[in-house]
Amino acid sequence: MIKLNEEEKESNRENDFIVQFKDVTKIYSGTVALHKINIEVKRGEVHGIIGKNGAGKTTLVGIMSGIIDPTEGEIIIKGKKYRSISRQRAKKEGISIIPQESQVIPDLSVVENIFTPDYIRSWGNFINWKKMYSKIEKVIDESQININPYTRAGDLSISEQQLLLVLKACFIDNAQVIIFDEVSSSLTKKDEEVLYRIIREQKKKGKAILFISHSMEEILEICDLVTILRDGKVIAKEECACLDKDKLSYFIVGGEYNYKEHKVGEESGREEEKESNEIVLSVRNFTKFGAFQNINFDLKKGEVVGLAGLRGSGRTELFKAIAGIDLADKGWIKIGNEEKRFTDPAQALQNGIVYLPEDREKEGLIDILAVRENLTLSSLPCLLNKVKLINLEEEKKMATTLVERLSILTPSIEEEVKKLSGGNKQKVLMGKVLSANPIVYLLDEPTKGIDISTKKEILKIIKEELSRFAGIIMSSPGLEDLILICDRILVLHKGEIVGEFFEDKFKEIDLYRAVQGVRDKFVENN
Amino acid sequence: MERRTKVELFLLDNLIWLILAGYFLINALVTPRFFTYNNIINIFYHSTILGMLVLGQGLVLMTGHLDLSIESTLAFAPGIAILLTTKWVPGLNPIIAIILTLLIGALVGLFNGYCITRIGINAFLQTLSMLIILRGLVLYLIPLAIYGLDETYIFFGRARTFGNIPVAVFLMLGIFVLFDFVLKRTPFGRYLLATGGNARASYISGINTNKSIISAFVLAGLLASVAGLLAAGRQNAVNNTMGDGMVLLSFAGAILGGVSVSGGKGTSIGMLGGTLFLGMISNSLTLLGVNVFIVYALQGLLIFVALVLDRVKVKAEELLFRREMLKKLGISMKKD
Ligand SMILES: Nc1ncnc2c1ncn2[C@@H]1O[C@H](COP(=O)(O)OP(=O)(O)OP(=O)(O)O)[C@@H](O)[C@H]1O
Ligand SMILES: [Mg+2]
Numbered sequence: 001m002i003k004l005n006e007e008e009k010e011s012n013r014e015n016d017f018i019v020q021f022k023d024v025t026k027i028y029s030g031t032v033a034l035h036k037i038n039i040e041v042k043r044g045e046v047h048g049i050i051g052k053n054g055a056g057k058t059t060l061v062g063i064m065s066g067i068i069d070p071t072e073g074e075i076i077i078k079g080k081k082y083r084s085i086s087r088q089r090a091k092k093e094g095i096s097i098i099p100q101e102s103q104v105i106p107d108l109s110v111v112e113n114i115f116t117p118d119y120i121r122s123w124g125n126f127i128n129w130k131k132m133y134s135k136i137e138k139v140i141d142e143s144q145i146n147i148n149p150y151t152r153a154g155d156l157s158i159s160e161q162q163l164l165l166v167l168k169a170c171f172i173d174n175a176q177v178i179i180f181d182e183v184s185s186s187l188t189k190k191d192e193e194v195l196y197r198i199i200r201e202q203k204k205k206g207k208a209i210l211f212i213s214h215s216m217e218e219i220l221e222i223c224d225l226v227t228i229l230r231d232g233k234v235i236a237k238e239e240c241a242c243l244d245k246d247k248l249s250y251f252i253v254g255g256e257y258n259y260k261e262h263k264v265g266e267e268s269g270r271e272e273e274k275e276s277n278e279i280v281l282s283v284r285n286f287t288k289f290g291a292f293q294n295i296n297f298d299l300k301k302g303e304v305v306g307l308a309g310l311r312g313s314g315r316t317e318l319f320k321a322i323a324g325i326d327l328a329d330k331g332w333i334k335i336g337n338e339e340k341r342f343t344d345p346a347q348a349l350q351n352g353i354v355y356l357p358e359d360r361e362k363e364g365l366i367d368i369l370a371v372r373e374n375l376t377l378s379s380l381p382c383l384l385n386k387v388k389l390i391n392l393e394e395e396k397k398m399a400t401t402l403v404e405r406l407s408i409l410t411p412s413i414e415e416e417v418k419k420l421s422g423g424n425k426q427k428v429l430m431g432k433v434l435s436a437n438p439i440v441y442l443l444d445e446p447t448k449g450i451d452i453s454t455k456k457e458i459l460k461i462i463k464e465e466l467s468r469f470a471g472i473i474m475s476s477p478g479l480e481d482l483i484l485i486c487d488r489i490l491v492l493h494k495g496e497i498v499g500e501f502f503e504d505k506f507k508e509i510d511l512y513r514a515v516q517g518v519r520d521k522f523v524e525n526n
Numbered sequence: 527m528e529r530r531t532k533v534e535l536f537l538l539d540n541l542i543w544l545i546l547a548g549y550f551l552i553n554a555l556v557t558p559r560f561f562t563y564n565n566i567i568n569i570f571y572h573s574t575i576l577g578m579l580v581l582g583q584g585l586v587l588m589t590g591h592l593d594l595s596i597e598s599t600l601a602f603a604p605g606i607a608i609l610l611t612t613k614w615v616p617g618l619n620p621i622i623a624i625i626l627t628l629l630i631g632a633l634v635g636l637f638n639g640y641c642i643t644r645i646g647i648n649a650f651l652q653t654l655s656m657l658i659i660l661r662g663l664v665l666y667l668i669p670l671a672i673y674g675l676d677e678t679y680i681f682f683g684r685a686r687t688f689g690n691i692p693v694a695v696f697l698m699l700g701i702f703v704l705f706d707f708v709l710k711r712t713p714f715g716r717y718l719l720a721t722g723g724n725a726r727a728s729y730i731s732g733i734n735t736n737k738s739i740i741s742a743f744v745l746a747g748l749l750a751s752v753a754g755l756l757a758a759g760r761q762n763a764v765n766n767t768m769g770d771g772m773v774l775l776s777f778a779g780a781i782l783g784g785v786s787v788s789g790g791k792g793t794s795i796g797m798l799g800g801t802l803f804l805g806m807i808s809n810s811l812t813l814l815g816v817n818v819f820i821v822y823a824l825q826g827l828l829i830f831v832a833l834v835l836d837r838v839k840v841k842a843e844e845l846l847f848r849r850e851m852l853k854k855l856g857i858s859m860k861k862d
Contacts, residue, residue, distance in 0.1 A: 027847075071848075
C-alpha cells in the first residue's frame with residue numbers, strides 16, 4: 001500500500017514537471033555551450049538560473065523555447081519526448097520567452113507588437129482593433145506597467161521594450177512556462193518591483209517561471225530554487241532558502257573569487273592624484289524639448305559622475321545629445337576651450353568624447369565583424385604605422401590584451417561578435433570604448449549583463465584607470481554601482497537635474513527618493 | 527586546434543579558389559584546346575572588363591547597397607570622353623581623354639552616392655534610373671559606334687607586353703591586389719565593412735558612414751570607367767551597347783567571391799576568384815561549342831549556386847568544429 005502511494009506521488013510529481021531536459025548537449029563551432037544538462041521545470045515554482053557570462057544560460061532557455069536546436073539529448077514536455085522542438089511547438093505547449101536581446105518589431109506600435117501574430121479577430125476574420133485596444137488598456141492597468149500602447153515600439157527604450165514583452169508573455173499569450181532572460185538587467189528599481197510583483201502573481205496562478213539573472217540578491221529574493229551553471233554544466237541545484245550570497249558566489253565562480261562588499265578603489269593609493277581641478281567638460285543650459293531641460297554641470301578630470309534616474313528621465317537622451325548623436329535644441333557644451341554643440345559623433349570623438357550606447361545590438365557592435373575588429377574600431381587612428389596602414393601586429397596585441405583584461409570568453413579574437421554570449425558582447429563593447437582614449441567617457445549602463453566576477457573588475461578599471469586621464473559620466477539602472485564608484489551623483493527626474501549628491505553623503509534612501517522625484521532638503525538646486 | 531582542421535578551414539575560406547582549381551583541372555583534361563598558353567592568357571584577358579565591374583559592385587555591396595548603373599557607366603564614360611576630345615573639342619590630347627573617362631565614371635558614382643546618402647533615395651531606384659538615363663544618352667549620342675580611336679587611348683585595352691600577355695591583365699591583377707590591401711590594411715577599408723555590417727553602430731562609433739558609402743559608389747563608378755576604357759581599347763571603338771547586361775554578372779562574380787549581399791563581408795582576392803571562375807566557364811563552354819545564350823543562362827544560374835555555396839560553407843565549417851569539439855570532449859570524458 002505504502003509503495004503504491006509513493007508511486008502515485010512519484011507520478012504526481014512527474015505531472016508537475018512541465019518541461020524536463022535529459023542529458024541535453026549543445027555544441028557550437030568553437031564551444032561546448034551545454035554538456036549533458038538535466039533540469040526540470042515545475043508548475044508554481046520560480047526557478048532561477050545563474051552563472052558567469054557564457055555559462056550557457058541563454059542556450060539552455062533557447063533550446064527550451066524552440067529557438068535553438070540541441071546537438072544531443074532529450075526534451076520531455078508534459079510526458080512527451082522530443083529530440084528538439086520548433087518554436088511553433090513550444091508556443092503550442094505554452095512556453096513563452098522574453099529574450100536577452102529584445103526582439104520587438106520596431107515599425108509596429110506597441111499594441112501591434114503585443115498581439116502579433118495572434119490578433120484578436122471578429123467574424124469574417126477581420127482584425128478587431130477596438131477589442132485589442134480595450135484589452136491592452138485593461139492589461140496595462142492591471143500590471144501597472146506604464147507604457148503608452150500607441151507609440152512605435154522602436155521608439156521605446158530597451159527596458160520598455162522588454163517590459164512590453166513581459167506584458168505579452170504574462171497577460172496575452174496563455175503561457176504555462178515563462179522564461180525571463182536577464183529581463184531585469186536594464187530595469188530601474190521601480191520597474192523591478194513591478195516585475196517582481198508580476199512574477200509572484202504568475203507563480204500563484206500555477207505558472208512555471210524560469211528566471212535568469214546576474215544579481216544574486218534578486219535570485220535569492222524571488223526564486224524558490226536556483227540552478228547554477230558553469231562552463232555548460234550544472235554545478236548545483238539548491239533551494240534558495242538554504243543559500244546565502246557567499247555560498248552562491250562560490251558556486252558561480254568556483255572558489256577562485258572572494259565575494260566581499262568593499263568600495264572599489266579605496267585601498268589603492270589613488271587618493272593623492274585625485275581632485276585635479278581641471279574641468280574637462282561643461283554643460284550649460286542644455287535643452288532638448290521633450291527629453292531634458294536646462295542641464296548644467298561641470299565634469300572634472302579624474303572624476304566619476306553618476307547619472308541616476310528613472311526610465312524616461314532623459315539619461316540616454318542627454319548622453320546622446322552631448323555625443324552629437326541626437327541634436328540638442330538649446331544650450332552648449334564646452335570641451336577644451338571651445339563652446340559648441342556637436343552635430344555628429346565623429347566630431348565628438350575627435351574632440352575627445354566617446355559614448356558607450358545603451359543598446360549594444362543596434363547601436364554598439366558590428367556583429368558580423370570579428371571581436372578584434374570591433375575592439376579596435378574606435379582606435380584605428382592610433383594603430384597606424386608610418387605609411388598610414390593598420391599595424392596588424394599592434395592591432396592583434398591590443399585586441400588580445402583587451403580580451404584578457406575584460407575576461408571576454410571567445411574561442412579566438414577572430415570570432416564573429418554575433419556568436420558571443422550577451423555578457424561577452426557587452427564586454428567587447430566596453431573594450432572598444434576603453435581603447436579609444438578620450439578625455440570624456442559617457443558610459444550608458446556599461447555593466448549591463450556582465451557577471452559578478454568581471455563586473456567588479458570593470459568598475460575597478462573605470463574608477464582607477466580611466467579616471468586617471470579623463471572625466472567619466474556613467475549611468476546605471478540601479479544605484480548600487482553608482483554608489484560603489486562615483487564621486488558625485490546627479491539625479492535626473494523628468495529631464496531635469498533634481499539633486500546632486502557627494503560621495504560622503506551617499507545615502508541610498510535619499511538617492512532613491514530623489515530618483516522618484518521627491519525634492520527635499522538634500523537637493524541643492526542649481 | 528589540429529593542423530588538419532586548420533588546413534581544412536583555410537581551404538573553406540578560399541573555397542572559390544578551390545573550385546576554380548578543380549574546374550581548371552577538369553577542363554584541362556576534357557576540353558580541347560583549353561590547356562594551352564594562349565587560351566589561358568585569353569581567359570585572363572577576357573576577365574579583365576568583368577573583373578572591374580565585379581570589384582566595383584563588391585565594394586558597394588560591402589557597404590550594404592547595390593549599384594545597377596555600372597554597366598551603363600562603362601559605355602557612358604568612354605563615350606563622352608571620346609566625343610569630347612574628338613568631335614566637340616577636336617585635337618585634345620588622348621591622355622586627357624583617358625583622364626576624362628575616369629573622371630566621368632567617378633562623377634557618376636559621386637552623384638549616385640550623394641543622392642543615396644544625403645537625399646536618402648533608395649540605392650536600387652537611384653542606380654536603376656541612372657542605368658536607364660546613361661544608356662539612353664549613349665544610344666542618342668552615339669548612333670552606332672565610334673571607330674578608330676587614338677593609339678594612346680587604346681593602349682590599356684589592347685597592348686601586349688612580354689610573353690604576349692595583355693597590359694590589361696597586369697592592370698586588373700594590380701588593381702585587385704591594391705584593393706586587397708586597402709580592405710585589409712587601411713582604416714578606410716575597415717570603415718567600409720563596418721558601415722555595411724551595422725551603419726547605425728558605425729555612425730555612433732564615430733565613423734563617417736556617409737563618406738564610406740559615397741566612396742564606395744565613387745570607386746564603383748571609377749572602376750566601371752576603367753572597364754569602359756579596357757572595352758573601348760579591345761574593340762578599338764566605343765560601341766553604344768557596350769556593357770549591356772553585364773551588371774548581373776557583376777553580382778554573380780561578387781557573390782561567388784564571398785561578398786555578403788547584406789553588407790559587411792568580402793575580400794578582393796575572393797572577388798578575383800569569382801571573376802576568373804565566370805571567365806573560365808564561358809571560355810570552356812564556348813570551346814565546347816555551347817550556344818552563347820546558354821552560356822549566359824548558366825552564368826546566371828551561378829548566382830544561385832553562389833548562394834547555396836555560402837550555406838554549404840557555413841555548414842561544413844560547423845561540422846569541422848564539431849568534430850574538433852567532440853574529440854576534445856572525448857579526451858576530457860575519459861579523464862573524469
Ligand atoms: N551562435 C553561436 N555560435 C557559436 N557559439 C555560440 C553561439 N551562441 C552562443 N555561443 C557560445 O555558447 C556559449 C554559451 O552562450 P550563452 O549565450 O548560452 O551564455 P550565457 O550564459 O547566456 O551568457 P551571458 O550571461 O553572457 O548572457 C558561449 O561561450 C558562446 O560563445
Ligand atoms: Mg545570455
